[in-house]
Amino acid sequence: MGTTPADKASPAYRKQAAQHLYDRNSGRIYQGMLPPMLYAIGVLQVQLDGQGRVKNLHWMRKPSHAPEVVAEIERAVRSAAPFPAAGRSVTYTDTWLWDKSGRFQLDTLTEGQLGQ
Secondary structure (H helix, E strand, C coil), X not given: CCCCCCCECCHHHHHHHHHHHHHHCHHHECCCCECCCCCEEEEEEEEECCCCCEXXXXXXXXXXXXXXXXXXXXXXXXXXXXXXXXXXXXXEXXXXXXXXCCCEEEHHHCCCECCC
């Protein structure tokens, strides 16, 4: 899935989308600094239409050792739709930092990691 500069989301929209995911998954957000060893890290590109509906998900780095995490992330993204409407198709990328407890942070809004 190629993105062009015209459909790449702004950093401000990326923060908006991350906050939207946090709001929709408030009980799953890891509070505080993450532990030094994470269970899974995934980089997911999300393509949205102008109304904020998910058009496509593309893994840039899939945590293949944890297929259950892949499924949970995809479910979380799809169930959070619609995202804030950008008025045009946009694509944004975020890194999912997944703890063994099943809670996560997004790189865009992370509180950091212990020992870093």
